Amino acid sequence: MCPEDPEDPSAVDRDGASASLDTGYAAGMRAPMVLPLTAVRGIVCTWSPGSSEPVLRELTEGEAERVRIGMHGILGAIADCGASEEPVHTAVVEDRTGTRRAVTVDDGNCSSVVRGGPGQRFGLGFPWLDR
Secondary structure, eight states: OSSSTTGGGGGGOBOOOOGGOOEEEEETTHHHHEEEEESEEEEEEEOOOOSSSSSEEEOHHHHHHHHHHHHHHHHOOOOOOOOOOOEEEEEEEETTTTOOOOOOEEEEGEEEEEOTTTEEEEOEEEEEETO
């Protein structure tokens, strides 16, 4: 399921049993992990410039797990660069308990990352997401 708006990837988030696990650290402090269990499935939704509907691609289990791992590395950086006409990608991954999380990468804005949820986390990276 792709979000209607790639700027709000958390709109497709869903809490399953793993969402209640009290695990993880962020900046040296206890914090819940974005997705504590291994991802077992996922999709990438790609919006080309000017399109209103995304192209959907299913991820392999390994690709979904790489996205899950990458979500834990979003560190809060924001790029200030000129926007360009590049695709926007949203990856949506899910674990075996049904917990689902999503992250958006805007290639036209220095590959800026939007991870919705508490505090809207931003970062840079995920250059491999469009592969």
